[in-house]
Amino acid sequence: MYLERLITQLVHKARSIRLTVTKLHELRYPTDSPLYLAKVISEISQVVEDEILNQYWTGPKSLEDFIVRVKLAIIAIRGLGAHLRFIERATTDQTPWSLIRPLEKIGEQIHPTSCFIIRPQWRYNYSLLELISAYSEAFSELLSKEKLNKALYPDNSIQQIYVMGFPNMDRLSVMMYVLFGHELGHPIEKEYFDRENKNSAEFAPKLTHMVLEALDLLKELKSLKLEQGAKYYRMITEVHRLRHQALRELICDLVCINLFGPAALFANEEYALSAGLDSVEKKPPHYPPWRYRLRTMLEEFPSDWIKHFIEKGRFNKTISKALNNKMESIRIAVEQSEDKKKLNEDAETRIAYTSLEDALPKVRQFVRQRLKKYGFQLDDLLGATNVQLLKRLENWIPPDAYINNEGDEVIGDVRSVLNVGWLQWVSAYASMPTTTDVKDQISDYFNKVDALNRLVMKAIENINLRSEWKKYELTKKEKNYVGISTQ
Amino acid sequence: MASLGMQPEEATVFYYGFLSSHTSEALKEYLKTGKVSGEFQGVLQDSHKLLSDIMKAEKLFGEKKEAAAPSKIALDAFGCALEVIIEHQKEFKIEDVKQLSELFKTLNNTLKELNSGKKPLTTNVEKTRMFFKRLADLMLGHLSTPEEERTSIIY
Numbered sequence: 001m002y003l004e005r006l007i008t009q010l011v012h013k014a015r016s017i018r019l020t021v022t023k024l025h026e027l028r029y030p031t032d033s034p035l036y037l038a039k040v041i042s043e044i045s046q047v048v049e050d051e052i053l054n055q056y057w058t059g060p061k062s063l064e065d066f067i068v069r070v071k072l073a074i075i076a077i078r079g080l081g082a083h084l085r086f087i088e089r090a091t092t093d094q095t096p097w098s099l100i101r102p103l104e105k106i107g108e109q110i111h112p113t114s115c116f117i118i119r120p121q122w123r124y125n126y127s128l129l130e131l132i133s134a135y136s137e138a139f140s141e142l143l144s145k146e147k148l149n150k151a152l153y154p155d156n157s158i159q160q161i162y163v164m165g166f167p168n169m170d171r172l173s174v175m176m177y178v179l180f181g182h183e184l185g186h187p188i189e190k191e192y193f194d195r196e197n198k199n200s201a202e203f204a205p206k207l208t209h210m211v212l213e214a215l216d217l218l219k220e221l222k223s224l225k226l227e228q229g230a231k232y233y234r235m236i237t238e239v240h241r242l243r244h245q246a247l248r249e250l251i252c253d254l255v256c257i258n259l260f261g262p263a264a265l266f267a268n269e270e271y272a273l274s275a276g277l278d279s280v281e282k283k284p285p286h287y288p289p290w291r292y293r294l295r296t297m298l299e300e301f302p303s304d305w306i307k308h309f310i311e312k313g314r315f316n317k318t319i320s321k322a323l324n325n326k327m328e329s330i331r332i333a334v335e336q337s338e339d340k341k342k343l344n345e346d347a348e349t350r351i352a353y354t355s356l357e358d359a360l361p362k363v364r365q366f367v368r369q370r371l372k373k374y375g376f377q378l379d380d381l382l383g384a385t386n387v388q389l390l391k392r393l394e395n396w397i398p399p400d401a402y403i404n405n406e407g408d409e410v411i412g413d414v415r416s417v418l419n420v421g422w423l424q425w426v427s428a429y430a431s432m433p434t435t436t437d438v439k440d441q442i443s444d445y446f447n448k449v450d451a452l453n454r455l456v457m458k459a460i461e462n463i464n465l466r467s468e469w470k471k472y473e474l475t476k477k478e479k480n481y482v483g484i485s486t487q
Numbered sequence: 488m489a490s491l492g493m494q495p496e497e498a499t500v501f502y503y504g505f506l507s508s509h510t511s512e513a514l515k516e517y518l519k520t521g522k523v524s525g526e527f528q529g530v531l532q533d534s535h536k537l538l539s540d541i542m543k544a545e546k547l548f549g550e551k552k553e554a555a556a557p558s559k560i561a562l563d564a565f566g567c568a569l570e571v572i573i574e575h576q577k578e579f580k581i582e583d584v585k586q587l588s589e590l591f592k593t594l595n596n597t598l599k600e601l602n603s604g605k606k607p608l609t610t611n612v613e614k615t616r617m618f619f620k621r622l623a624d625l626m627l628g629h630l631s632t633p634e635e636e637r638t639s640i641i642y
Contacts, residue, residue: 060512061516064620065509069508069509072508137499140502140505197560201554204555208547222585222588224584226584228584229584230569233547240559
């Protein structure tokens with residue numbers, strides 16, 4: 001009876017998932033990606049249900065082991081059901097849908113076999129999950145490869161499903177969407193670690209030596225009691241974990257910088273403003289101190305890059321001064337070393353970050369090459385981010401295009417538009433008026449900031465629509481259609 | 488459920504859980520019939536791979552400990568195995584690192600022999616089954632605990 005009750009629970013939950021998926025089809029989404037995820041979840045729930053029922057009817061060789069398996073399957077199904085929230089949250093009315101497609105395009109260009117689902121979350125955080133690899137690993141010892149792959153890949157061209165989250169509170173803070181650049185870095189940091197794990201001899205022995213030194217264990221270990229051995233193992237894994245987690249965040253920060261340039265640095269600095277610059281929290285997930293992160297990001301710009309950015313953009317003295325002042329303020333902040341002192345105070349962080357520093361040059365090279373391979377370099381922003389785009393913004397016109405000296409229309413790109421948005425912000429809207437005699441101007445300030453965000457969003461929307469129209473025109477030409485074709 | 492310490496990611500915990508319960512079932516069948524049926528061949532190969540990963544991390548305790556370079560996968564596997572042993576220390580009769588090493592060697596060799604059609608000692612098969620059964624229970628225990636309340640004996 002006990003086993004039968006467990007199986008009933010499993011089947012009930014699996015059916016509930018499929019019922020919910022049916023209802024989710026009634027909602028509207030900015031792209032097909034959310035319903036694609038719904039299909040994958042639905043398929044997995046079906047094959048899990050079928051497999052457990054099949055094993056039950058065949059008769060398990062060991063009842064107690066089978067019961068454990070059914071319980072694991074129930075917990076897994078519950079987890080799948082919880083993931084349906086990503087789909088429900090990704091509806092058109094909950095997302096700034098005109099931003100979704102342009103961001104997805106950048107994501108799909110960097111990660112060609114992927115699709116993206118972008119949705120707001122109540123937690124104040126930007127996040128990214130990849131679900132196919134997680135489902136694949138979780139179910140690989142329950143389902144046959146054939147059945148699992150059929151459920152995971154209904155469309156063979158999609159190998160990864162990325163779910164990105166942004167804080168609901170910042171839904172209309174368009175310029176903070178630059179932080180998605182960090183999230184797009186997570187698949188890249190996985191690629192880096194896949195490579196590094198095959199060559200762990202390059203860094204792991206040095207880590208082990210430092211741990212042995214710290215614990216005064218540079219001797220025969222076989223005589224250690226089990227508890228002492230566990231302590232040694234614990235420190236080794238803690239050091240590896242801190243190193244891994246810190247390095248992954250720094251890789252993502254570097255991806256963000258190479259994608260979005262100064263805008264990335266400013267958005268991160270804005271995000272860090274309310275945090276302790278030198279806070280070191282060891283428990284998972286560990287993030288490097290913000291001062292450390294900002295320093296790593298700032299050092300990604302070659303020494304004269306900002307000078308070239310200003311020259312090629314032909315920005316005036318006011319903008320140049322505002323930009324240089326902003327960079328200088330960040331430089332002064334990261335020149336202090338309170339973060340490094342704190343990291344050195346603890347043996348585990350000291351060891352982890354010593355190893356991390358050794359790896360950083362290689363990491364920087366890896367990120368640049370990886371992005372360049374898919375068409376993105378920091379230098380793309382030189383000249384493309386320019387005074388003509390900025391002038392439109394200054395005149396309350398979406399900065400999506402301008403007329404060049406030759407009289408031709410030049411259409412902007414998402415990365416440059418976000419950068420001019422930040423330049424405008426830095427030069428005019430860094431903070432609201434705070435003296436008592438301008439109290440009544442506070443609303444006016446926030447209205448202007450809101451307008452700035454909307455203009456940048458409108459520019460991105462326009463650029464995307466133009467690009468979609470251009471694609472349609474080319475397709476029409478190729479197919480030689482007459483009249484309007486339907487998708 | 489997706490990855491969100493060398494506390495392994497949740498997907499890995501599910502993987503270890505399903506693998507361990509299958510392996511325990513396979514070994515129960517072997518103890519009963521003296522044979523491993525076709526449906527369990529792949530399972531025993533995968534569990535041997537798991538033991539190989541554990542052995543890679545176990546080198547951290549060996550003579551050439553400073554040359555050991557276990558990957559995250561190996562460290563995760565070893566951590567789960569160590570947690571099982573510590574939780575059932577009396578049952579496995581392990582007091583020190585040397586005995587721990589010998590136990591893992593026994594488990595590894597038992598699976599190696601089964602995978603190559605040889606007949607390992609019954610006591611070793613029983614020990615191996617006990618290990619995987621306990622590992623499955625531990626993984627189920629981890630997953631049954633709300634994420635924010637999960638702790639590990641190792642930590």
